[in-house]
Structures are given as C-alpha cells and as structure tokens.
Amino acid sequence: MANSSDDLNREWIALAPAWIKEAREGRNPTRNGLLDPPMLAACGDVTGLRILDCGCGEGRFCRILMERGAAYVLGLDLCEPMIAAARELQSEREAYRVQDAQDLGFLEDETFDLVVSYLNQCDLLDFAANTKEVFRVLKKGGRFIIANLHPMRSATGKWHRGPDGEKLYVTVDNYFAEGERHWPIMGTMITNFHRSLSTYINTFIETGFLIKKIIEPTITWEQLATYPELDDELRVPNFIIYILQKP
Numbered sequence: 001m002a003n004s005s006d007d008l009n010r011e012w013i014a015l016a017p018a019w020i021k022e023a024r025e026g027r028n029p030t031r032n033g034l035l036d037p038p039m040l041a042a043c044g045d046v047t048g049l050r051i052l053d054c055g056c057g058e059g060r061f062c063r064i065l066m067e068r069g070a071a072y073v074l075g076l077d078l079c080e081p082m083i084a085a086a087r088e089l090q091s092e093r094e095a096y097r098v099q100d101a102q103d104l105g106f107l108e109d110e111t112f113d114l115v116v117s118y119l120n121q122c123d124l125l126d127f128a129a130n131t132k133e134v135f136r137v138l139k140k141g142g143r144f145i146i147a148n149l150h151p152m153r154s155a156t157g158k159w160h161r162g163p164d165g166e167k168l169y170v171t172v173d174n175y176f177a178e179g180e181r182h183w184p185i186m187g188t189m190i191t192n193f194h195r196s197l198s199t200y201i202n203t204f205i206e207t208g209f210l211i212k213k214i215i216e217p218t219i220t221w222e223q224l225a226t227y228p229e230l231d232d233e234l235r236v237p238n239f240i241i242y243i244l245q246k247p
C-alpha cells in the first residue's frame with residue numbers, strides 16, 4: 001500500500017531509466033498511434049500560449065507543444081530523473097521543475113492559457129487537489145486537457161482468455177471500489193488509482209470547470225495497420241480524454 005507521494009515516487013524513480021529509453025527510442029504506440037492525435041487536436045492552435053504540463057515525464061509532450069509554437073511550456077514532475085532527462089533536451093521556451101502536481105502553490109493565479117495532464121491524474125493520491133490547483137492557475141477561458149486511464153480499464157481491465165489464449169472479453173469488476181491498483185510496466189510495478197467516471201466528472205464540475213468534450217479514443221483500420229499492437233483499442237475503452245474550460 002502506497003501511503004504517500006514519496007512511496008509512489010520511488011516506483012517512478014525505479015521505472016524512469018526504462019521509461020525514458022522507451023519514450024526516446026521506442027515505438028510508443030499508445031502515445032504516437034492512439035493518444036497524441038486527439039490530444040493535439042484538443043490542444044488546438046497553441047501559438048503564443050503559456051502552457052503547463054502536470055506530470056510531464058521526460059518532457060516529450062512539452063517539446064511537441066513548443067515545436068507547435070507555444071510561447072512558454074512549464075513541465076512539472078515529481079520524479080527527479082524524469083526532469084533531469086527533460087532538461088537535457090530543453091529549449092529556451094521550456095522550463096522543467098521537480099514538483100508535486102497536487103501543489104502548485106509556487107505559481108501565481110490565472111497565469112496559464114492551457115494546462116495538460118497526459119496520463120498523470122491516475123498516478124495521484126488526490127487528483128481533486130490537482131484539479132483545484134489547475135483551475136486556480138488557469139486564466140479565465142483557459143483549458144485543461146486531461147488524458148487518463150478509462151475508469152472501465154482502471155477498475156481491473158483484465159482479458160478473459162479462451163482455451164488457446166485468445167482474447168474473449170475484458171472483465172469489469174470492483175468498479176465501485178475506488179483506490180489502488182498495481183500494474184507491471186517494463187519490469188517494475190506501478191501504483192495507479194482507480195476512480196469511477198462520476199467521481200472524475202463530478203469533481204471537475206464541483207471545481208468550477210465546464211466540460212467541453214469527452215473523447216474515448218479508438219483507432220481506424222488504417223492506424224491499426226501501422227500499429228497492430230493497438231488492436232485492443234478497437235474493442236475496449238482503455239483511455240479517456242476530458243476537455244475542460246475555466247469559465
């Protein structure tokens with residue numbers, strides 16, 4: 001049981017070398033093939049924007065936003081090796097900081113046009129704290145774009161297999177038992193937090209956000225030809241993207 005952000009961060013520190021290598025040298029089908037297109041479409045024209053990325057990892061998405069014309073991108077991550085790696089490739093318009101995304105107290109109110117959370121809220125003990133802090137630092141009219149594990153997957157997400165190992169269907173169980181789940185990633189175990197869809201949506205609404213759109217990313221047959229590893233994505237909702245706006 002992970003009791004604090006420090007416990008959780010130890011898992012990310014252990015995973016960081018493999019994660020950074022995969023982000024920079026691997027095919028990364030989930031990012032490149034599935035999530036980047038709708039995430040970038042959701043971000044829209046970022047020319048001249050001040051952008052914050054909560055849980056930026058080694059900075060991959062920050063660099064993409066910077067290359068698309070953002071005026072300034074600040075990437076935050078609690079994992080020091082991730083931030084060190086991001087700084088290796090940093091341009092003048094990017095900044096990186098070791099920081100807990102649940103506490104943005106070092107940032108002024110209403111100073112960002114766009115905030116991105118790319119698979120970070122599922123890692124947080126208190127995603128509501130991050131949501132409230134993001135609301136505070138966003139300018140009026142600013143948007144918060146969140147990619148997350150789909151609650152249908154974060155509940156259990158296990159495939160039930162046939163006698164020859166073929167995937168038959170995914171079992172959803174313990175959906176209403178919110179809390180820790182443990183997943184193997186690249187040879188180490190990572191703790192994620194499962195919450196129901198209504199917990200996420202009601203927290204966004206209660207914080208004051210408008211929900212502009214919800215996307216459940218899937219792929220086309222053409223994309224599948226390029227990324228055959230993504231065949232599950234035609235069948236089950238593994239990820240979800242929320243597009244929120246501060247009124």
Ligand SMILES: C[S@@+](CC[C@H](N)C(=O)[O-])C[C@H]1O[C@@H](n2cnc3c(N)ncnc32)[C@H](O)[C@@H]1O
Binds near residue numbers: 005055079102119123
């Ligand atoms: C699934 S990775 C995603 C990284 C990056 N956004 C990407 O898409 O490649 C989750 C990241 O969240 C970071 N993280 C976990 N807990 C955090 C916290 N409390 N505050 C900031 N970052 C955190 C981890 O260190 C890790 O880099």
